[in-house]
Amino acid sequence: MNDIDLSPKEFNLFRDYIYEKVGIALSDQKSTLVKGRLNKRLRQLGFDNFRAYYDYLVHDQSGDELALFVSAISTNVTSFFRETAQWKWLETYLPQMISAKREKKIRIWSAGCSSGEEPYTILMFLQQHLKDFESWDIKIIATDISEKVLKKAISGIYDATQVEALPKNTVIHAFEKIRINNIAHYQIVPSLREKVMFRTYNLVTDRFIFKNHFDMIFCRNVMIYFDDITRLEVIRRFTTVLPKGAPLFFGSSESLTTHRESLKLIGSSIYQRL
Ligand SMILES: C[S@@+](CC[C@H](N)C(=O)[O-])C[C@H]1O[C@@H](n2cnc3c(N)ncnc32)[C@H](O)[C@@H]1O
Known part of the structure:
Protein backbone atom coordinates (compact mmCIF):
# COMPACT_ATOMS: atom_id res chain seq x y z
CA MET A 1 0.00 0.00 0.00
CA ASN A 2 1.38 3.43 -0.95
CA ASP A 3 1.88 6.10 1.70
CA ILE A 4 -0.54 9.01 1.71
CA ASP A 5 1.38 12.13 0.59
CA LEU A 6 1.80 15.25 2.71
CA SER A 7 2.24 18.39 0.61
CA PRO A 8 4.33 21.35 1.92
CA LYS A 9 1.09 23.37 2.19
CA GLU A 10 -0.56 20.67 4.31
CA PHE A 11 2.56 20.31 6.43
CA ASN A 12 2.45 24.07 7.14
CA LEU A 13 -1.13 23.74 8.38
CA PHE A 14 -0.05 21.09 10.90
CA ARG A 15 3.06 23.03 11.83
CA ASP A 16 1.11 26.20 12.68
CA TYR A 17 -1.59 24.31 14.55
CA ILE A 18 0.83 22.22 16.63
CA TYR A 19 2.91 25.26 17.48
CA GLU A 20 -0.15 27.20 18.63
CA LYS A 21 -1.59 24.32 20.64
CA VAL A 22 1.45 22.59 22.09
CA GLY A 23 4.41 24.90 21.53
CA ILE A 24 6.23 22.25 19.51
CA ALA A 25 8.17 23.89 16.69
CA LEU A 26 8.39 21.50 13.74
CA SER A 27 11.23 22.26 11.31
CA ASP A 28 10.85 21.59 7.54
CA GLN A 29 12.83 18.37 7.99
CA LYS A 30 10.05 17.01 10.22
CA SER A 31 7.67 16.75 7.26
CA THR A 32 8.85 13.19 6.50
CA LEU A 33 8.42 12.23 10.17
CA VAL A 34 4.86 13.60 10.33
CA LYS A 35 3.97 11.84 7.09
CA GLY A 36 5.53 8.54 8.19
CA ARG A 37 4.16 8.46 11.72
CA LEU A 38 0.64 9.64 10.86
CA ASN A 39 -0.06 7.51 7.80
CA LYS A 40 -1.36 4.59 9.88
CA ARG A 41 -3.64 6.91 11.86
CA LEU A 42 -5.16 8.36 8.68
CA ARG A 43 -5.96 4.86 7.43
CA GLN A 44 -7.46 3.87 10.77
CA LEU A 45 -9.81 6.85 10.51
CA GLY A 46 -10.57 6.15 6.84
CA PHE A 47 -8.96 9.32 5.41
CA ASP A 48 -7.10 9.24 2.11
CA ASN A 49 -5.52 12.72 2.40
CA PHE A 50 -3.88 14.86 5.09
CA ARG A 51 -6.18 17.85 4.56
CA ALA A 52 -9.19 15.80 5.69
CA TYR A 53 -7.25 14.59 8.71
CA TYR A 54 -6.24 18.18 9.53
CA ASP A 55 -9.92 19.22 9.60
CA TYR A 56 -10.69 16.27 11.86
CA LEU A 57 -7.83 17.20 14.20
CA VAL A 58 -8.77 20.86 14.60
CA HIS A 59 -12.46 20.08 15.15
CA ASP A 60 -11.86 17.44 17.81
CA GLN A 61 -13.06 19.24 20.94
CA SER A 62 -11.94 16.46 23.30
CA VAL A 77 10.28 7.04 26.44
CA THR A 78 10.96 6.93 30.16
CA SER A 79 12.33 4.57 32.80
CA PHE A 80 12.62 4.07 36.55
CA PHE A 81 15.48 5.98 38.21
CA ARG A 82 16.32 7.78 34.96
CA GLU A 83 19.19 10.32 35.25
CA THR A 84 21.17 8.57 38.03
CA ALA A 85 23.19 11.67 38.94
CA GLN A 86 20.04 13.54 39.94
CA TRP A 87 18.93 10.84 42.40
CA LYS A 88 22.45 10.87 43.90
CA TRP A 89 22.18 14.64 44.29
CA LEU A 90 18.80 14.24 45.98
CA GLU A 91 20.31 11.95 48.61
CA THR A 92 22.21 14.91 50.03
CA TYR A 93 19.49 17.48 49.38
CA LEU A 94 16.67 15.54 51.06
CA PRO A 95 17.93 15.70 54.71
CA GLN A 96 18.45 19.44 54.26
CA MET A 97 14.94 19.91 52.90
CA ILE A 98 13.41 17.79 55.66
CA SER A 99 15.18 19.58 58.49
CA ALA A 100 13.87 22.94 57.24
CA LYS A 101 10.25 21.76 57.31
CA ARG A 102 7.67 22.74 59.91
CA GLU A 103 5.06 20.22 58.75
CA LYS A 104 5.55 16.59 57.69
CA LYS A 105 4.16 17.40 54.28
CA ILE A 106 5.77 16.96 50.83
CA ARG A 107 4.35 18.12 47.49
CA ILE A 108 6.12 17.33 44.21
CA TRP A 109 5.10 17.93 40.59
CA SER A 110 6.16 15.51 37.88
CA ALA A 111 5.34 17.50 34.72
CA GLY A 112 5.33 15.34 31.57
CA CYS A 113 5.29 12.14 33.62
CA SER A 114 4.63 9.77 30.69
CA SER A 115 3.67 6.25 31.85
CA GLY A 116 4.43 6.93 35.52
CA GLU A 117 7.97 5.67 36.02
CA GLU A 118 9.13 9.15 37.12
CA PRO A 119 6.51 9.85 39.83
CA TYR A 120 6.77 6.28 41.15
CA THR A 121 10.56 6.59 41.24
CA ILE A 122 10.16 9.72 43.37
CA LEU A 123 8.07 7.69 45.82
CA MET A 124 10.49 4.75 45.81
CA PHE A 125 13.30 7.19 46.48
CA LEU A 126 11.43 8.78 49.40
CA GLN A 127 10.46 5.35 50.75
CA GLN A 128 14.16 4.45 50.83
CA HIS A 129 15.55 7.69 52.19
CA LEU A 130 12.89 9.22 54.41
CA LYS A 131 12.79 8.06 58.02
CA ASP A 132 9.17 7.39 59.08
CA ILE A 141 1.02 15.58 41.17
CA ALA A 142 1.82 13.85 37.89
CA THR A 143 0.65 15.43 34.63
CA ASP A 144 0.95 14.67 30.94
CA ILE A 145 -0.76 15.77 27.74
CA SER A 146 -1.37 12.15 26.69
CA GLU A 147 -4.29 10.23 28.15
CA LYS A 152 -0.80 3.01 31.98
CA ALA A 153 0.56 5.22 34.74
CA ILE A 154 -2.65 4.96 36.76
CA SER A 155 -2.66 1.17 36.44
CA GLY A 156 0.88 1.09 37.83
CA ILE A 157 1.49 -2.14 35.92
CA TYR A 158 4.89 -2.73 34.33
CA ASP A 159 6.67 -5.52 32.46
CA ALA A 160 8.65 -7.96 34.53
CA THR A 161 11.91 -7.27 32.64
CA GLN A 162 11.69 -3.57 33.42
CA VAL A 163 11.07 -4.14 37.15
CA GLU A 164 13.43 -7.05 37.70
CA ALA A 165 16.32 -4.81 36.58
CA LEU A 166 15.79 -2.73 39.75
CA PRO A 167 17.47 -3.53 43.10
CA LYS A 168 15.67 -6.39 44.90
CA ASN A 169 14.98 -4.30 47.97
CA THR A 170 13.21 -1.65 45.90
CA VAL A 171 11.07 -4.26 44.18
CA ILE A 172 10.06 -5.90 47.48
CA HIS A 173 8.82 -2.62 48.98
CA ALA A 174 7.26 -0.97 45.95
CA PHE A 175 5.75 -3.71 43.77
CA GLU A 176 3.59 -6.78 43.93
CA LYS A 177 3.84 -9.54 41.37
CA ILE A 178 0.69 -10.18 39.34
CA ARG A 179 -0.18 -12.32 36.34
CA ILE A 180 -1.93 -10.99 33.24
CA ASN A 181 -2.87 -13.60 30.63
CA ASN A 182 -0.56 -15.90 32.52
CA ILE A 183 2.40 -13.55 32.00
CA ALA A 184 4.23 -12.15 35.03
CA HIS A 185 3.95 -8.39 35.57
CA TYR A 186 4.55 -6.09 38.50
CA GLN A 187 2.15 -3.55 39.93
CA ILE A 188 3.03 -0.64 42.20
CA VAL A 189 1.62 -1.34 45.67
CA PRO A 190 -1.65 0.51 46.49
CA SER A 191 -0.06 2.46 49.38
CA LEU A 192 2.28 4.15 46.85
CA ARG A 193 -0.23 4.44 44.02
CA GLU A 194 -2.62 6.38 46.24
CA LYS A 195 0.02 9.07 46.80
CA VAL A 196 0.05 10.07 43.12
CA MET A 197 -2.61 12.25 41.49
CA PHE A 198 -2.46 11.77 37.72
CA ARG A 199 -4.04 14.47 35.55
CA THR A 200 -4.07 15.33 31.85
CA TYR A 201 -2.52 18.74 31.51
CA ASN A 202 -1.03 20.59 28.56
CA LEU A 203 1.90 22.62 29.87
CA VAL A 204 1.64 25.13 27.04
CA THR A 205 -2.01 25.89 26.48
CA ASP A 206 -3.92 24.84 29.59
CA ARG A 207 -4.69 27.51 32.14
CA PHE A 208 -2.14 27.45 34.95
CA ILE A 209 -4.13 25.78 37.70
CA PHE A 210 -1.45 25.43 40.34
CA LYS A 211 -1.42 27.85 43.25
CA ASN A 212 0.35 26.12 46.10
CA HIS A 213 4.09 25.74 46.32
CA PHE A 214 5.89 22.51 45.41
CA ASP A 215 8.96 21.23 47.22
CA MET A 216 10.41 20.37 43.83
CA ILE A 217 9.37 20.10 40.19
CA PHE A 218 10.51 17.51 37.67
CA CYS A 219 10.11 18.46 34.02
CA ARG A 220 12.57 16.14 32.39
CA ASN A 221 12.86 15.40 28.68
CA VAL A 222 9.62 17.24 27.93
CA MET A 223 10.65 20.61 26.55
CA ILE A 224 13.06 19.25 23.94
CA TYR A 225 10.56 20.00 21.20
CA PHE A 226 9.47 23.42 22.47
CA ASP A 227 10.95 26.56 20.98
CA ASP A 228 12.66 29.20 23.15
CA ILE A 229 9.59 31.40 23.63
CA THR A 230 7.45 28.49 24.81
CA ARG A 231 10.18 27.11 27.05
CA LEU A 232 10.63 30.53 28.59
CA GLU A 233 6.95 30.84 29.44
CA VAL A 234 6.65 27.31 30.86
CA ILE A 235 9.69 27.84 33.08
CA ARG A 236 8.37 31.22 34.21
CA ARG A 237 5.19 29.48 35.35
CA PHE A 238 7.21 26.87 37.26
CA THR A 239 9.05 29.60 39.13
CA THR A 240 5.75 31.02 40.43
CA VAL A 241 5.08 27.79 42.37
CA LEU A 242 8.64 27.03 43.51
CA PRO A 243 9.70 28.54 46.82
CA LYS A 244 13.19 29.97 47.33
CA GLY A 245 15.82 27.20 47.43
CA ALA A 246 13.60 24.53 45.82
CA PRO A 247 14.98 22.49 42.91
CA LEU A 248 13.71 22.18 39.34
CA PHE A 249 14.90 19.14 37.39
CA PHE A 250 15.35 18.98 33.62
CA GLY A 251 16.59 16.14 31.42
CA SER A 252 20.38 15.84 31.20
CA SER A 253 20.41 17.03 27.59
CA GLU A 254 18.41 20.15 28.44
CA SER A 255 20.05 23.32 29.65
CA LEU A 256 18.75 26.71 30.56
CA THR A 257 20.13 29.83 28.94
CA THR A 258 17.60 32.24 30.39
CA HIS A 259 15.93 32.93 33.75
CA ARG A 260 19.39 33.32 35.28
CA GLU A 261 17.97 35.89 37.68
CA SER A 262 15.51 33.39 39.17
CA LEU A 263 17.22 30.01 38.67
CA LYS A 264 20.77 28.86 39.35
CA LEU A 265 22.43 25.68 38.07
CA ILE A 266 23.40 23.57 41.09
CA GLY A 267 23.76 20.03 39.73
CA SER A 268 23.34 17.89 36.65
CA SER A 269 20.51 19.77 34.91
CA ILE A 270 19.19 20.72 38.36
CA TYR A 271 18.29 24.36 38.94
CA GLN A 272 17.56 26.08 42.22
CA ARG A 273 14.98 28.80 42.68
CA LEU A 274 16.77 31.95 43.86
C1 LIG B 1 10.11 11.66 26.83
S1 LIG B 1 8.74 11.72 27.90
C2 LIG B 1 9.58 12.12 29.44
C3 LIG B 1 9.04 11.35 30.62
C4 LIG B 1 9.77 11.61 31.94
N1 LIG B 1 9.64 12.98 32.36
C5 LIG B 1 11.20 11.20 31.84
O1 LIG B 1 12.09 12.07 31.78
O2 LIG B 1 11.50 9.99 31.81
C6 LIG B 1 7.98 13.28 27.45
C7 LIG B 1 6.52 13.41 27.88
O3 LIG B 1 6.13 14.77 27.75
C8 LIG B 1 4.77 14.80 27.33
N2 LIG B 1 4.47 16.11 26.71
C9 LIG B 1 4.90 16.58 25.50
N3 LIG B 1 4.40 17.81 25.28
C10 LIG B 1 3.66 18.13 26.38
C11 LIG B 1 2.88 19.28 26.75
N4 LIG B 1 2.77 20.34 25.95
N5 LIG B 1 2.24 19.26 27.95
C12 LIG B 1 2.35 18.19 28.76
N6 LIG B 1 3.06 17.08 28.47
C13 LIG B 1 3.71 17.05 27.29
C14 LIG B 1 4.67 13.63 26.35
O4 LIG B 1 3.34 13.18 26.21
C15 LIG B 1 5.59 12.58 27.01
O5 LIG B 1 4.89 11.66 27.79
Whole structure:
Protein backbone atom coordinates (compact mmCIF):
# COMPACT_ATOMS: atom_id res chain seq x y z
CA MET A 1 0.00 0.00 0.00
CA ASN A 2 1.38 3.43 -0.95
CA ASP A 3 1.88 6.10 1.70
CA ILE A 4 -0.54 9.01 1.71
CA ASP A 5 1.38 12.13 0.59
CA LEU A 6 1.80 15.25 2.71
CA SER A 7 2.24 18.39 0.61
CA PRO A 8 4.33 21.35 1.92
CA LYS A 9 1.09 23.37 2.19
CA GLU A 10 -0.56 20.67 4.31
CA PHE A 11 2.56 20.31 6.43
CA ASN A 12 2.45 24.07 7.14
CA LEU A 13 -1.13 23.74 8.38
CA PHE A 14 -0.05 21.09 10.90
CA ARG A 15 3.06 23.03 11.83
CA ASP A 16 1.11 26.20 12.68
CA TYR A 17 -1.59 24.31 14.55
CA ILE A 18 0.83 22.22 16.63
CA TYR A 19 2.91 25.26 17.48
CA GLU A 20 -0.15 27.20 18.63
CA LYS A 21 -1.59 24.32 20.64
CA VAL A 22 1.45 22.59 22.09
CA GLY A 23 4.41 24.90 21.53
CA ILE A 24 6.23 22.25 19.51
CA ALA A 25 8.17 23.89 16.69
CA LEU A 26 8.39 21.50 13.74
CA SER A 27 11.23 22.26 11.31
CA ASP A 28 10.85 21.59 7.54
CA GLN A 29 12.83 18.37 7.99
CA LYS A 30 10.05 17.01 10.22
CA SER A 31 7.67 16.75 7.26
CA THR A 32 8.85 13.19 6.50
CA LEU A 33 8.42 12.23 10.17
CA VAL A 34 4.86 13.60 10.33
CA LYS A 35 3.97 11.84 7.09
CA GLY A 36 5.53 8.54 8.19
CA ARG A 37 4.16 8.46 11.72
CA LEU A 38 0.64 9.64 10.86
CA ASN A 39 -0.06 7.51 7.80
CA LYS A 40 -1.36 4.59 9.88
CA ARG A 41 -3.64 6.91 11.86
CA LEU A 42 -5.16 8.36 8.68
CA ARG A 43 -5.96 4.86 7.43
CA GLN A 44 -7.46 3.87 10.77
CA LEU A 45 -9.81 6.85 10.51
CA GLY A 46 -10.57 6.15 6.84
CA PHE A 47 -8.96 9.32 5.41
CA ASP A 48 -7.10 9.24 2.11
CA ASN A 49 -5.52 12.72 2.40
CA PHE A 50 -3.88 14.86 5.09
CA ARG A 51 -6.18 17.85 4.56
CA ALA A 52 -9.19 15.80 5.69
CA TYR A 53 -7.25 14.59 8.71
CA TYR A 54 -6.24 18.18 9.53
CA ASP A 55 -9.92 19.22 9.60
CA TYR A 56 -10.69 16.27 11.86
CA LEU A 57 -7.83 17.20 14.20
CA VAL A 58 -8.77 20.86 14.60
CA HIS A 59 -12.46 20.08 15.15
CA ASP A 60 -11.86 17.44 17.81
CA GLN A 61 -13.06 19.24 20.94
CA SER A 62 -11.94 16.46 23.30
CA GLY A 63 -8.24 17.10 22.66
CA ASP A 64 -7.71 13.33 22.30
CA GLU A 65 -6.61 13.56 18.68
CA LEU A 66 -4.15 16.33 19.52
CA ALA A 67 -2.65 14.15 22.26
CA LEU A 68 -2.44 11.27 19.82
CA PHE A 69 -0.75 13.48 17.24
CA VAL A 70 1.79 14.71 19.81
CA SER A 71 2.48 11.12 20.94
CA ALA A 72 3.06 10.09 17.34
CA ILE A 73 5.61 12.80 16.62
CA SER A 74 7.33 12.91 20.00
CA THR A 75 8.47 10.22 22.39
CA ASN A 76 7.07 8.87 25.64
CA VAL A 77 10.28 7.04 26.44
CA THR A 78 10.96 6.93 30.16
CA SER A 79 12.33 4.57 32.80
CA PHE A 80 12.62 4.07 36.55
CA PHE A 81 15.48 5.98 38.21
CA ARG A 82 16.32 7.78 34.96
CA GLU A 83 19.19 10.32 35.25
CA THR A 84 21.17 8.57 38.03
CA ALA A 85 23.19 11.67 38.94
CA GLN A 86 20.04 13.54 39.94
CA TRP A 87 18.93 10.84 42.40
CA LYS A 88 22.45 10.87 43.90
CA TRP A 89 22.18 14.64 44.29
CA LEU A 90 18.80 14.24 45.98
CA GLU A 91 20.31 11.95 48.61
CA THR A 92 22.21 14.91 50.03
CA TYR A 93 19.49 17.48 49.38
CA LEU A 94 16.67 15.54 51.06
CA PRO A 95 17.93 15.70 54.71
CA GLN A 96 18.45 19.44 54.26
CA MET A 97 14.94 19.91 52.90
CA ILE A 98 13.41 17.79 55.66
CA SER A 99 15.18 19.58 58.49
CA ALA A 100 13.87 22.94 57.24
CA LYS A 101 10.25 21.76 57.31
CA ARG A 102 7.67 22.74 59.91
CA GLU A 103 5.06 20.22 58.75
CA LYS A 104 5.55 16.59 57.69
CA LYS A 105 4.16 17.40 54.28
CA ILE A 106 5.77 16.96 50.83
CA ARG A 107 4.35 18.12 47.49
CA ILE A 108 6.12 17.33 44.21
CA TRP A 109 5.10 17.93 40.59
CA SER A 110 6.16 15.51 37.88
CA ALA A 111 5.34 17.50 34.72
CA GLY A 112 5.33 15.34 31.57
CA CYS A 113 5.29 12.14 33.62
CA SER A 114 4.63 9.77 30.69
CA SER A 115 3.67 6.25 31.85
CA GLY A 116 4.43 6.93 35.52
CA GLU A 117 7.97 5.67 36.02
CA GLU A 118 9.13 9.15 37.12
CA PRO A 119 6.51 9.85 39.83
CA TYR A 120 6.77 6.28 41.15
CA THR A 121 10.56 6.59 41.24
CA ILE A 122 10.16 9.72 43.37
CA LEU A 123 8.07 7.69 45.82
CA MET A 124 10.49 4.75 45.81
CA PHE A 125 13.30 7.19 46.48
CA LEU A 126 11.43 8.78 49.40
CA GLN A 127 10.46 5.35 50.75
CA GLN A 128 14.16 4.45 50.83
CA HIS A 129 15.55 7.69 52.19
CA LEU A 130 12.89 9.22 54.41
CA LYS A 131 12.79 8.06 58.02
CA ASP A 132 9.17 7.39 59.08
CA PHE A 133 8.09 7.49 55.44
CA GLU A 134 4.60 6.29 56.40
CA SER A 135 4.01 9.18 58.79
CA TRP A 136 4.56 11.82 56.06
CA ASP A 137 1.77 13.44 54.11
CA ILE A 138 3.14 12.99 50.57
CA LYS A 139 1.41 13.88 47.30
CA ILE A 140 2.93 13.71 43.84
CA ILE A 141 1.02 15.58 41.17
CA ALA A 142 1.82 13.85 37.89
CA THR A 143 0.65 15.43 34.63
CA ASP A 144 0.95 14.67 30.94
CA ILE A 145 -0.76 15.77 27.74
CA SER A 146 -1.37 12.15 26.69
CA GLU A 147 -4.29 10.23 28.15
CA LYS A 148 -2.91 7.02 26.73
CA VAL A 149 0.29 7.10 28.80
CA LEU A 150 -1.64 8.27 31.86
CA LYS A 151 -3.87 5.19 31.67
CA LYS A 152 -0.80 3.01 31.98
CA ALA A 153 0.56 5.22 34.74
CA ILE A 154 -2.65 4.96 36.76
CA SER A 155 -2.66 1.17 36.44
CA GLY A 156 0.88 1.09 37.83
CA ILE A 157 1.49 -2.14 35.92
CA TYR A 158 4.89 -2.73 34.33
CA ASP A 159 6.67 -5.52 32.46
CA ALA A 160 8.65 -7.96 34.53
CA THR A 161 11.91 -7.27 32.64
CA GLN A 162 11.69 -3.57 33.42
CA VAL A 163 11.07 -4.14 37.15
CA GLU A 164 13.43 -7.05 37.70
CA ALA A 165 16.32 -4.81 36.58
CA LEU A 166 15.79 -2.73 39.75
CA PRO A 167 17.47 -3.53 43.10
CA LYS A 168 15.67 -6.39 44.90
CA ASN A 169 14.98 -4.30 47.97
CA THR A 170 13.21 -1.65 45.90
CA VAL A 171 11.07 -4.26 44.18
CA ILE A 172 10.06 -5.90 47.48
CA HIS A 173 8.82 -2.62 48.98
CA ALA A 174 7.26 -0.97 45.95
CA PHE A 175 5.75 -3.71 43.77
CA GLU A 176 3.59 -6.78 43.93
CA LYS A 177 3.84 -9.54 41.37
CA ILE A 178 0.69 -10.18 39.34
CA ARG A 179 -0.18 -12.32 36.34
CA ILE A 180 -1.93 -10.99 33.24
CA ASN A 181 -2.87 -13.60 30.63
CA ASN A 182 -0.56 -15.90 32.52
CA ILE A 183 2.40 -13.55 32.00
CA ALA A 184 4.23 -12.15 35.03
CA HIS A 185 3.95 -8.39 35.57
CA TYR A 186 4.55 -6.09 38.50
CA GLN A 187 2.15 -3.55 39.93
CA ILE A 188 3.03 -0.64 42.20
CA VAL A 189 1.62 -1.34 45.67
CA PRO A 190 -1.65 0.51 46.49
CA SER A 191 -0.06 2.46 49.38
CA LEU A 192 2.28 4.15 46.85
CA ARG A 193 -0.23 4.44 44.02
CA GLU A 194 -2.62 6.38 46.24
CA LYS A 195 0.02 9.07 46.80
CA VAL A 196 0.05 10.07 43.12
CA MET A 197 -2.61 12.25 41.49
CA PHE A 198 -2.46 11.77 37.72
CA ARG A 199 -4.04 14.47 35.55
CA THR A 200 -4.07 15.33 31.85
CA TYR A 201 -2.52 18.74 31.51
CA ASN A 202 -1.03 20.59 28.56
CA LEU A 203 1.90 22.62 29.87
CA VAL A 204 1.64 25.13 27.04
CA THR A 205 -2.01 25.89 26.48
CA ASP A 206 -3.92 24.84 29.59
CA ARG A 207 -4.69 27.51 32.14
CA PHE A 208 -2.14 27.45 34.95
CA ILE A 209 -4.13 25.78 37.70
CA PHE A 210 -1.45 25.43 40.34
CA LYS A 211 -1.42 27.85 43.25
CA ASN A 212 0.35 26.12 46.10
CA HIS A 213 4.09 25.74 46.32
CA PHE A 214 5.89 22.51 45.41
CA ASP A 215 8.96 21.23 47.22
CA MET A 216 10.41 20.37 43.83
CA ILE A 217 9.37 20.10 40.19
CA PHE A 218 10.51 17.51 37.67
CA CYS A 219 10.11 18.46 34.02
CA ARG A 220 12.57 16.14 32.39
CA ASN A 221 12.86 15.40 28.68
CA VAL A 222 9.62 17.24 27.93
CA MET A 223 10.65 20.61 26.55
CA ILE A 224 13.06 19.25 23.94
CA TYR A 225 10.56 20.00 21.20
CA PHE A 226 9.47 23.42 22.47
CA ASP A 227 10.95 26.56 20.98
CA ASP A 228 12.66 29.20 23.15
CA ILE A 229 9.59 31.40 23.63
CA THR A 230 7.45 28.49 24.81
CA ARG A 231 10.18 27.11 27.05
CA LEU A 232 10.63 30.53 28.59
CA GLU A 233 6.95 30.84 29.44
CA VAL A 234 6.65 27.31 30.86
CA ILE A 235 9.69 27.84 33.08
CA ARG A 236 8.37 31.22 34.21
CA ARG A 237 5.19 29.48 35.35
CA PHE A 238 7.21 26.87 37.26
CA THR A 239 9.05 29.60 39.13
CA THR A 240 5.75 31.02 40.43
CA VAL A 241 5.08 27.79 42.37
CA LEU A 242 8.64 27.03 43.51
CA PRO A 243 9.70 28.54 46.82
CA LYS A 244 13.19 29.97 47.33
CA GLY A 245 15.82 27.20 47.43
CA ALA A 246 13.60 24.53 45.82
CA PRO A 247 14.98 22.49 42.91
CA LEU A 248 13.71 22.18 39.34
CA PHE A 249 14.90 19.14 37.39
CA PHE A 250 15.35 18.98 33.62
CA GLY A 251 16.59 16.14 31.42
CA SER A 252 20.38 15.84 31.20
CA SER A 253 20.41 17.03 27.59
CA GLU A 254 18.41 20.15 28.44
CA SER A 255 20.05 23.32 29.65
CA LEU A 256 18.75 26.71 30.56
CA THR A 257 20.13 29.83 28.94
CA THR A 258 17.60 32.24 30.39
CA HIS A 259 15.93 32.93 33.75
CA ARG A 260 19.39 33.32 35.28
CA GLU A 261 17.97 35.89 37.68
CA SER A 262 15.51 33.39 39.17
CA LEU A 263 17.22 30.01 38.67
CA LYS A 264 20.77 28.86 39.35
CA LEU A 265 22.43 25.68 38.07
CA ILE A 266 23.40 23.57 41.09
CA GLY A 267 23.76 20.03 39.73
CA SER A 268 23.34 17.89 36.65
CA SER A 269 20.51 19.77 34.91
CA ILE A 270 19.19 20.72 38.36
CA TYR A 271 18.29 24.36 38.94
CA GLN A 272 17.56 26.08 42.22
CA ARG A 273 14.98 28.80 42.68
CA LEU A 274 16.77 31.95 43.86
C1 LIG B 1 10.11 11.66 26.83
S1 LIG B 1 8.74 11.72 27.90
C2 LIG B 1 9.58 12.12 29.44
C3 LIG B 1 9.04 11.35 30.62
C4 LIG B 1 9.77 11.61 31.94
N1 LIG B 1 9.64 12.98 32.36
C5 LIG B 1 11.20 11.20 31.84
O1 LIG B 1 12.09 12.07 31.78
O2 LIG B 1 11.50 9.99 31.81
C6 LIG B 1 7.98 13.28 27.45
C7 LIG B 1 6.52 13.41 27.88
O3 LIG B 1 6.13 14.77 27.75
C8 LIG B 1 4.77 14.80 27.33
N2 LIG B 1 4.47 16.11 26.71
C9 LIG B 1 4.90 16.58 25.50
N3 LIG B 1 4.40 17.81 25.28
C10 LIG B 1 3.66 18.13 26.38
C11 LIG B 1 2.88 19.28 26.75
N4 LIG B 1 2.77 20.34 25.95
N5 LIG B 1 2.24 19.26 27.95
C12 LIG B 1 2.35 18.19 28.76
N6 LIG B 1 3.06 17.08 28.47
C13 LIG B 1 3.71 17.05 27.29
C14 LIG B 1 4.67 13.63 26.35
O4 LIG B 1 3.34 13.18 26.21
C15 LIG B 1 5.59 12.58 27.01
O5 LIG B 1 4.89 11.66 27.79
